[in-house]
Amino acid sequence: MIEPQDTPTDQAAPALPDLDCAPDVVMPEVIYEGDNTIVNIGPSHPSTHGVCRVIVELDGEIVRHAEPVIGHLHRGIEKMAENRTYLQVVPLTDRLDYVGSMYANWAYCRAVERLAGIRVPERAEYIRVIVCELQRIASHMMAIGPAGADTGATSAFMYTFWQRELVVDLFESLCGARLTYNYVRPGGVSFDLPDGWIEKCREFVAQHPAAMLEIDRFLFGNVIFRARTKGIGVLDADDAVSWGASGPVARGSGVDWDLRRDDPYSVYPRFDFSIPVGDNGDVYDRTRVRLWEAIESCRIIGQALDGLAEFEPGTIKADGMPRLLAPRPGDAYDHIESARGSLGVYLVSDGSVRPYRMKVRSPAFCNLALLPLVSEGYTLSDLVVILGSLDPVFGEVDR
Amino acid sequence: MTFLWGLLWGLAAVMFIAGGAVIGVWWERKVAARIQMRLGPQQLGPAGVLQMIADVPKLLFKEDIVPDNADKPIFRYAPMAVFAPIAMSVAVIPFWAGWAPLDSTVGMVFYLAFPSIGVLGILLSAWSSHNTLATIGGMRAAAQMVSYEVPRSLAVLSVIVLAGSLQPTEVMDAWQWWWIPLTFVGFVVYFIASIAEMNRGPFDLPEAESELVAGYFSDYSGFRWAIFMMGEYGALISASLFGAAVFLGGYRWLPGVAGLAVFLVLAMVLITAVMWIKWTFPRLRQDQLMTFCWTVLTPLAIVQLVVAGVVALWL
Numbered sequence: 001m002i003e004p005q006d007t008p009t010d011q012a013a014p015a016l017p018d019l020d021c022a023p024d025v026v027m028p029e030v031i032y033e034g035d036n037t038i039v040n041i042g043p044s045h046p047s048t049h050g051v052c053r054v055i056v057e058l059d060g061e062i063v064r065h066a067e068p069v070i071g072h073l074h075r076g077i078e079k080m081a082e083n084r085t086y087l088q089v090v091p092l093t094d095r096l097d098y099v100g101s102m103y104a105n106w107a108y109c110r111a112v113e114r115l116a117g118i119r120v121p122e123r124a125e126y127i128r129v130i131v132c133e134l135q136r137i138a139s140h141m142m143a144i145g146p147a148g149a150d151t152g153a154t155s156a157f158m159y160t161f162w163q164r165e166l167v168v169d170l171f172e173s174l175c176g177a178r179l180t181y182n183y184v185r186p187g188g189v190s191f192d193l194p195d196g197w198i199e200k201c202r203e204f205v206a207q208h209p210a211a212m213l214e215i216d217r218f219l220f221g222n223v224i225f226r227a228r229t230k231g232i233g234v235l236d237a238d239d240a241v242s243w244g245a246s247g248p249v250a251r252g253s254g255v256d257w258d259l260r261r262d263d264p265y266s267v268y269p270r271f272d273f274s275i276p277v278g279d280n281g282d283v284y285d286r287t288r289v290r291l292w293e294a295i296e297s298c299r300i301i302g303q304a305l306d307g308l309a310e311f312e313p314g315t316i317k318a319d320g321m322p323r324l325l326a327p328r329p330g331d332a333y334d335h336i337e338s339a340r341g342s343l344g345v346y347l348v349s350d351g352s353v354r355p356y357r358m359k360v361r362s363p364a365f366c367n368l369a370l371l372p373l374v375s376e377g378y379t380l381s382d383l384v385v386i387l388g389s390l391d392p393v394f395g396e397v398d399r
Numbered sequence: 400m401t402f403l404w405g406l407l408w409g410l411a412a413v414m415f416i417a418g419g420a421v422i423g424v425w426w427e428r429k430v431a432a433r434i435q436m437r438l439g440p441q442q443l444g445p446a447g448v449l450q451m452i453a454d455v456p457k458l459l460f461k462e463d464i465v466p467d468n469a470d471k472p473i474f475r476y477a478p479m480a481v482f483a484p485i486a487m488s489v490a491v492i493p494f495w496a497g498w499a500p501l502d503s504t505v506g507m508v509f510y511l512a513f514p515s516i517g518v519l520g521i522l523l524s525a526w527s528s529h530n531t532l533a534t535i536g537g538m539r540a541a542a543q544m545v546s547y548e549v550p551r552s553l554a555v556l557s558v559i560v561l562a563g564s565l566q567p568t569e570v571m572d573a574w575q576w577w578w579i580p581l582t583f584v585g586f587v588v589y590f591i592a593s594i595a596e597m598n599r600g601p602f603d604l605p606e607a608e609s610e611l612v613a614g615y616f617s618d619y620s621g622f623r624w625a626i627f628m629m630g631e632y633g634a635l636i637s638a639s640l641f642g643a644a645v646f647l648g649g650y651r652w653l654p655g656v657a658g659l660a661v662f663l664v665l666a667m668v669l670i671t672a673v674m675w676i677k678w679t680f681p682r683l684r685q686d687q688l689m690t691f692c693w694t695v696l697t698p699l700a701i702v703q704l705v706v707a708g709v710v711a712l713w714l
Contacts, residue, residue, distance in 0.1 A: 039531045047609040061535070061685055150609045152600055152682025158435035224601055224681045380535065381684045384610050 036064055039380070043072045047150050047384040050394030054371070054387065061379040068371050073398040081358040086112050086186060086325040089355065093345075094180035096360060097396040100139035102132050103338035104345075104360075104396070105184035110265070111345040112186040115332035116325055118318045123311035124188035125267045130201070130304045131174070131183060132336075133297040137208065138167040139339035140290040143248075143391040147287045148219050150388040151228045156219045163211055166204050173197060186325060187318035198305055205298045205305075212295050220288055229284040233374040233386035236281055243373065244366040247341025248293065249390055252278035252286030259337035266336075271303045283382075283389040290339075290391075326353045340364045340391055360399055368392040408500060412486040420632035421451040423670065430674045461621035469618065470527035477527060478619070478626035480520030485633040488513040492640045493567040495659060496650060506567040507559050510641055511552045514596060514634060518544040521605065524627075525615035536614025539685060540605035543595055546692045547602075551592035553700035554585040557707035558645045561714070571644060574651050581710060585703040586646040588696050590669070593642065595692070597634035600677035604685055639669035 042053040051072035057065040077096060081089045093104035106128055113120060120128075141164035148156025168178045175183045175191055183190050219225055235245070240253040250257055258275045260268045276292035278285030327349040335344035341363025348357040367390045375386045425440065425448060432439030440447025465471055491506035493499040503509055518541055525537020559565060561582070562573040579586075595602040606614030613619075616627045643649055643665035650658035683691065 037531055037535075039535070046612060058535075148681065152603070152607065152609065153680065155431075155435050155678055158437070162436060222681060224683060227687055228681055228684060379684060379686070381604070381607065381610050381682075 035059070041383070043069075047146075047388065049146060049388060049392055050397075052368075052387075052392065052394055052397075054383070056380065056383060058380060061381070063375050063378055063380060063383050066372050066375045066383055068368055070365075070368070070394070070397050073394045075399070077399050078358050078360060081355055083354060085353045086116075086327075086355060089358065090185055091180065091182045094182055095395055096362070096399060097139075097338065097340065097343070097364065097393045098179060099142045099393050100135045100339045101179065101181050102128075102135040102184060103139075103336060103343050105181065106132055107334060107336045107338070107343045107345045107360075108347075108358075109184050109186045110334040110336065111332050111347045112325065112327070113318075114334050115330065115347050115349055116186070116327040118187050118321065120188055120318055121311075121315045122267065123192075123308065123313075124316045124318075126304050126308045126311065127189050127193065127316065128184055129266055129268065129271075130301050130308070131171070131181075131189075133300045133304070134167050134170060134201070134204075136297045136339045137294045138164045138171075140248075140294045141167075143290050143339075143388070144215065144219070144287055144294075146388050147229070147283070147385070148225070150385045151225055153219065153222070153225065156215065159211070159215055163208060166208075170197070170201060170204060173200070185317075187321040188316045192314055192316050193308075198308070201301065202305060205301050208298050209295045212291055216288070216291055220284070220291070226284065228381075229287065229385060229389075230282055231280070232283045232378055232382045233286075233389060234280065234282050235370060235374050239370075239373060240281065243370055245341070245370060246363050246366065247337070247339065248286055248289045249341065249367045249370070251275065252289045252389075253281030254279055259335060259342050263335070265334075267304075267307075268300075270307065271300050273300050273303075283385055286389045324353050326351060335361065338363060340393065340396070341367060343396075360396070362396045362399065364392045364394075364396040368397055408490070409486070412489050412500075415489060416482075416486050416633035416636065417629055419636045420629040421455060423632040423635065424454065424628070425451045426671070427674050430671060431678045434675070434678045455625075458622055458625040461624075463621040463623060464618070466528065466530070466618050468529040470529065473523050473527035474618075475623070477520050477524035478616075478623045478630070480523060481517050482520075482626050482630040482633065484513045484516035484520075485630050485637060489633070489637050489640070491567050492637070493571045493644050493649065494662065497568050497572070499567050502566065502568050505565045507555060507565045507570065507645075510567070511548070511555060514637070515544065515548050517630065517634070520630075521615050524619070528615070528618040530618055532611045533615050533617045536605045536607075536611045536617070539607075540598060540615055542685070543598070543602065543604060543688060546689060547592045547595040547696075550588050550692060550696035550700040551596060553697065553704050554582075554589040554592065555645065557582055557585045557700075557704045560704065560707045560711045563711070563714075567645070571649060571651060574645070574648055576648065579647065582646060582703065582707060584699055585707070586642065588700045588703065589642055589646060590672075592692075592696060593638035594673055594676065595688070597631060597638060599631070599635065599673060601680035601682050602688060603677070603682060604688060607682055609682075635670060635673060636666070639666040639673070642666075642669055 037058045039056045039058055041056055042048040043051045053069040055067045056063055077092050081092055090105055093108045094101040096104040141160040145157035145160030171181055172178050173194055175181050235253045237254045240250045240255050254277055256277050261275055273296050276289050278289050329349055329351045331348040333344055333346040335342045343363055344361030346359040347355050350356040370390060371387060375383050429439045440450040443449035443453060465474055488510050490501035491499055491503055491510050521540045522537045525533045561578060562570040564570055598605050616624060619627060643662060647665050649662040652658060652661045
């Protein structure tokens with residue numbers, strides 16, 4: 001705490017001493033030569049999927065360089081978390097990835113549980129798996145539909161949004177919220193499943209794969225859509241690994257990596273599911289991987305709903321949870337497979353009731369960084385499609 | 400006196416297209432809604448028909464924004480340069496046996512020539528906006544509209560060759576039902592090229608919403624924007640009427656008023672098909688658009704022209 005000091009107002013403020021710790025960052029003066037046009041896409045633009053500004057250097061229609069400028073949605077969530085108790089941070093994590101709030105909830109809660117050594121009851125783990133797989137479906141619908149809208153097929157957007165709507169309705173009856181759920185809490189989940197929810201969920205899971213196959217046929221089978229997305233924005237597997245891509249973006253390039261299988265957490269080892277992987281690393285494969293992941297998620301949800309019957313209703317919170325968590329000093333990192341890739345939360349505790357530091361490893365941020373790499377040499381029309389296929393959510397990119 | 404008549408006819412054409420555009424917007428919203436599992440406008444009047452009356456004052460009373468950097472006089476009058484040629488092109492459409500508003504002896508050429516002037520207006524509006532997105536849209540529009548002019552004209556030429564006349568009413572008099580199978584390929588080429596001419600999906604690159612916000616009319620608002628919309632719907636109506644007349648026989652199917660009704664129904668079917676296509680297909684890319692025009696449509700139209708020419712020898 002800095003003590004307020006009396007400063008005479010008639011005295012000029014002393015010049016700040018030069019810091020010799022780091023050299024000044026000199027921004028290079030950008031001089032564009034030749035006939036290239038600079039076009040600003042965003043921050044407010046129909047297809048930036050949030051508030052992203054992309055500075056595009058165009059040679060005719062060909063993208064010579066695309067530079068994403070982020071930070072328009074920066075709210076300082078990681079810093080805000082340092083001034084709140086462990087439980088109060090959960091609503092903040094909702095606002096990270098606002099298309100898939102459950103993931104940030106869960107990743108944060110896993111870090112807290114690891115930090116404080118909390119054992120979560122198995123029923124709560126099953127519920128977490130169910131809601132997060134539903135969230136994966138909802139989030140992927142938000143990627144596949146806009147992939148259609150970016151290419152001009154607005155009807156595909158409506159068809160996927162219908163499916164997302166069904167998931168959001170399920171969440172609404174579960175926790176009252178449709179976007180920011182605040183549902184997964186340290187030590188368990190906030191509410192048990194309401195009456196009849198399991199049946200409604202089973203109904204959804206039963207109809208969803210058919211709806212996905214329909215979209216597979218009429219969007220991914222469409223000749224113009226294929227022409228617009230195949231061979232566009234190609235990311236090869238080596239680049240995907242070295243740039244830290246994860247999730248469908250990496251799997252679309254043939255990187256067979258999914259934390260649910262390769263670093264198993266929660267009760268995922270009990271379920272039988274496969275990880276769809278693409279071959280070409282183009283927009284088409286990245287988007288189509290999401291579609292098949294949604295179908296696989298239905299399989300996981302079905303198995304989890306079967307497994308849920310073994311556990312007594314109501315056992316959704318860890319025993320002996322204190323009102324105010326104050327973990328021992330130390331740090332913990334945990335990551336889960338979100339709809340966008342490996343979402344990690346790093347927490348440092350100094351023994352007080354507030355986290356000393358929170359850091360979010362955001363898959364959307366890492367995937368967005370690929371934009372200059374994958375969009376160079378394609379046209380402006382392809383750029384928006386490529387940006388959409390990376391599926392950035394700017395709440396999570398900017399944090 | 401001639402001037403007065405010209406003014407009257409001009410007013411009639413504007414009213415015709417404005418009315419058609421207003422109904423077209425409503426109809427398109429209904430068609431799109433059905434395709435997308437929605438209901439569309441339904442609150443105002445039965446099936447939302449009064450929505451179209453509400454839309455017009457809304458556009459009239461909106462602020463007319465002219466950007467500071469724009470080339471103001473050109474920016475202001477460019478919408479007229481888009482709209483006027485399209486309104487003029489309606490003049491030569493044969494609505495009735497032996498009657499077209501302007502029964503010119505070169506009506507067919509007139510019809511093909513005039514909508515292409517609209518591209519000048521589009522370029523002017525794009526360039527005067529002083530906006531990179533608008534400029535890109537304008538460039539796309541110029542390339543696209545000029546290219547698609549070729550297969551479209553060739554397709555219409557096959558009908559002209561069969562009829563042996565450039566006068567729309569004479570073409571209609573010469574029209575025979577068996578021309579439909581004979582010029583079917585030409586009709587398809589005409590239909591596709593017309594969609595590209597009027598900048599509608601899947602060829603709506605000049606205004607590609609997801610890429611260029613609104614393309615060449617990004618900076619327009621209020622009624623000037625409405626004029627662009629009217630131009631777009633006017634082109635849709637005009638192309639559908641012309642296609643329904645010279646390719647599908649128009650009023651020739653039935654005598655008298657019933658013939659006019661058949662003509663309008665045929666045009667409505669074409670308009671609905673254009674909307675259906677727009678709301679079903681994704682958008683092409685510029686290079687794919689050009690490749691499609693020059694390697695698919697143009698050769699097809701030429702083959703059609705040769706076939707029509709050979710048959711015309713036997714007539």
